[in-house]
Amino acid sequence: MVSFGPEVTSLWYVPIIIAFVFAIYYAVVVMKPPKESKGS
Amino acid sequence: MITSVIIAALVYVAFLLGVGVYAYTKAKTLSDYLIAGRTLGPWILAFTYCTSWFSAGSLVGAAALPYKFGLAMMWGITFAIIFMLLVPFIGWGGRVRVMTEKLKALTVPDFLGKRYQSIGVRQLCAIVVIVFAGIYLVSILAAMGTVFEGVAEVPYSTGVIIFAACVIAYVSLGGFKGLALANFFQGCVMLAGIVAIPIIGLSKIGGYSQLVTRLGEINPKLVEMPGIPGWPFFFGFLIMAASVATWGNPHFMVQFFTMKDKRVVRWALPIAIVFSAIMGGSSWLGGAIGRVLLTDLSRPDLVIPTLVHQYLPFVLVVLWVFAMLAASMTSAGTFLLVVGSAFSRDIFQGLLKKDASERQTLIVSRVMTLVVGVITIALAIKPPELIFVLLVAAVGLSGASFIPSFLGGLWWKRGTKMGAIFSIASGLLASIYFWKINPSLGTMLGGHFFVPSVAISTVLYIVVSLLTEPPEKEFVSSLFEEFESKKLTSKSEVS
Numbered sequence: 001m002v003s004f005g006p007e008v009t010s011l012w013y014v015p016i017i018i019a020f021v022f023a024i025y026y027a028v029v030v031m032k033p034p035k036e037s038k039g040s
Numbered sequence: 041m042i043t044s045v046i047i048a049a050l051v052y053v054a055f056l057l058g059v060g061v062y063a064y065t066k067a068k069t070l071s072d073y074l075i076a077g078r079t080l081g082p083w084i085l086a087f088t089y090c091t092s093w094f095s096a097g098s099l100v101g102a103a104a105l106p107y108k109f110g111l112a113m114m115w116g117i118t119f120a121i122i123f124m125l126l127v128p129f130i131g132w133g134g135r136v137r138v139m140t141e142k143l144k145a146l147t148v149p150d151f152l153g154k155r156y157q158s159i160g161v162r163q164l165c166a167i168v169v170i171v172f173a174g175i176y177l178v179s180i181l182a183a184m185g186t187v188f189e190g191v192a193e194v195p196y197s198t199g200v201i202i203f204a205a206c207v208i209a210y211v212s213l214g215g216f217k218g219l220a221l222a223n224f225f226q227g228c229v230m231l232a233g234i235v236a237i238p239i240i241g242l243s244k245i246g247g248y249s250q251l252v253t254r255l256g257e258i259n260p261k262l263v264e265m266p267g268i269p270g271w272p273f274f275f276g277f278l279i280m281a282a283s284v285a286t287w288g289n290p291h292f293m294v295q296f297f298t299m300k301d302k303r304v305v306r307w308a309l310p311i312a313i314v315f316s317a318i319m320g321g322s323s324w325l326g327g328a329i330g331r332v333l334l335t336d337l338s339r340p341d342l343v344i345p346t347l348v349h350q351y352l353p354f355v356l357v358v359l360w361v362f363a364m365l366a367a368s369m370t371s372a373g374t375f376l377l378v379v380g381s382a383f384s385r386d387i388f389q390g391l392l393k394k395d396a397s398e399r400q401t402l403i404v405s406r407v408m409t410l411v412v413g414v415i416t417i418a419l420a421i422k423p424p425e426l427i428f429v430l431l432v433a434a435v436g437l438s439g440a441s442f443i444p445s446f447l448g449g450l451w452w453k454r455g456t457k458m459g460a461i462f463s464i465a466s467g468l469l470a471s472i473y474f475w476k477i478n479p480s481l482g483t484m485l486g487g488h489f490f491v492p493s494v495a496i497s498t499v500l501y502i503v504v505s506l507l508t509e510p511p512e513k514e515f516v517s518s519l520f521e522e523f524e525s526k527k528l529t530s531k532s533e534v535s
Contacts, residue, residue: 001270001271002271003264003265003266003267004264004265005263005264006111006252006256006263006264008265009110009111009112009114009115009263009264009265009267010111010248010252010263012111012114012115012117012118013114013118013317013321015118015121015122016117016118016121016313016317016321019121019122019125019126019313020310020313020314020317022126023126023129023309023310023313024310026130026306026309027306027307027309027310031303031305031306033303
C-alpha cells in the first residue's frame with residue numbers, strides 16, 4: 001500500500017494557501033465586474 | 041473560577057438574546073425570518089456559513105481524530121476547505137441565488153418542490169431535513185455538554201439543558217436575520233478564543249517541526265499518510281463523508297439563498313477560507329498537540345477541553361468557553377431554523393393547512409423550534425461514544441439524499457420529479473442500511489456508508505428521470521433562461 005512520510009504529511013497547509021491564492025485570483029480576475037459602457 | 045466562567049457565559053448569552061430581540065423587531069416578513077430578506081453581503085455570508093460549519097462537535101469532537109490517528113487527519117481541514125468552500129462557492133453559489141429568487145423559494149424543501157413542480161418532493165425533502173437535523177442537533181448538544189463537563193465541571197446533563205434552552209429562545213426570537221448578525225459577532229469571538237491553543241501548545245513543545253518529531257517518536261504511523269486508519273478511511277471518511285457530503289446539507293445550501301446578489305460569493309470565498317483555516321487548523325492541530333502533551337486521557341474527545349484546562353491561563357480559558365458556546369449556538373441555531381422552517385413552511389403550510397397566513401406560519405415555526413429543541417435535549421442526555429462519528433453520520437445521510445436532486449435541479453433540465461423522489465428516498469434508505477444495518481458492506485464499498493449511498497441515489501435520479509416524462513419545456517426554459525443567455529452572450533463576444 002502506498003504511503004507518505006512526515007515530509008509530505010506535515011504539509012497539509014500548502015493546498016490551503018494555494019486555494020486562498022486561487023480565490024483571490026477568482027475574485028479579482030474572473031469575477032471582475034464588467035466595465036460600464038459610456039453613452040454616446 | 042468556575043462561578044466566574046458561568047456568570048460570564050450567562051452575560052454573553054444575555055447579550056445574544058438582546059440581538060435576537062433586536063432582530064425580532066426588524067423581521068417583518070417570512071422572508072426576513074427565514075432567509076434574512078436576501079440581504080447578506082460577503083462578510084456576513086462568509087462568517088455565518090463558516091460558523092454554521094464549526095460547531096463544538098467539529099472543533100472539540102473532531103480533534104479526537106488527530107489525537108488518535110495523527111497528523112494525516114489534518115488533511116481533513118485541507119479537503120474541507122477545497123470541497124466545502126471552494127467548489128460550492130465557485131460552482132453553484134450564484135446559480136442557487138438566481139434560481140431560488142426566480143422560484144420565490146425560502147427553504148431547501150421549498151426550492152426542490154418548486155423546481156420539480158411537486159408537493160411530494162417538497163414534503164419528502166422536509167422529512168429528510170427533520171431527520172437529519174435531529175441527529176445533527178443531538179451531536180451538537182452532546183458536544184456542548186462535554187465542553188461544560190471538561191472545563192466548568194458542570195454535570196453533563198445540566199450543561200446540555202442550560203445550553204439548549206438558550207439556543208431555543210435565541211433562535212425563535214431572531215430568525216435568520218438575527219442569526220446572521222449574531223454569527224458575525226460570535227465568529228470574531230470564536231477566532232479569538234481558538235488561536236491560543238496551537239500558539240501555547242506549540243510553544244510548550246518547541247515548534248511545529250518538534251511536534252512532528254515527537255509524534256513520530258510516539259508512533260511512526262502518527263506522522264504517515266494515510267497512517268493508522270488506512271486509505272479507505274482517508275478517502276471514504278475525510279474526503280467524501282466529511283467534505284463532499286456537505287454539498288447536500290440544507291444548512292449550507294440555504295446560505296446561498298440569503299445573498300443580496302449572486303456576486304457576493306466573489307469576496308465571501310477568500311474570507312471564508314481564512315476563517316476556516318484558522319478555526320479548523322487551530323482546533324485540529326490542538327488534537328495532535330494533545331497527543332504529545334497529554335498521555336492519560338479517558339476519552340479522545342476530551343483532548344481539547346483538557347488541554348485548555350491544563351495549559352491556558354484563566355482569561356484564555358474563559359475566552360475559549362465563550363468560543364465553544366458561540367460555535368455551538370451558531371450551528372445549532374442554523375439547524376433549529378432549518379428544521380423549524382421545514383415543519384412550518386413545508387409541512388404545515390403545504391399539507392396541514394394550505395391557507396395558513398404568513399403570521400400563522402411564523403408562529404408555527406417558532407413553536408416547532410421549541411418542540412424540536414425539547415426532543416433533542418432528551419436524546420442528548422445519554423452521550424454517544426464518539427461525537428464526531430454521529431455528526432458525520434448525519435452529514436452523510438443528508439448528502440446522499442439531496443446531492444443528486446439538488447445539483448441536478450441546478451444544472452440538468454431533464455431531471456424529473458419522479459427522479460428526485462426516487463433519489464431522495466433511496467439516498468435516505470441506503471444510508472440507513474449501510475450505516476446501521478450492514479455497516480461492513482458500506483465500508484467495503486467505499487470506506488464510508490455515504491459513498492455507496494450517494495452512488496445509488498445518483499444512478500436512480502438519472503435512470504428514473506430518463507424513464508419518466510420530461511418536465512414542462514416552457515417552465516424549465518424560463519428557469520434556465522438567465523444562464524443560457526449569459527452563455528450565448530459570451531459566445532457572441534468571442535465570435
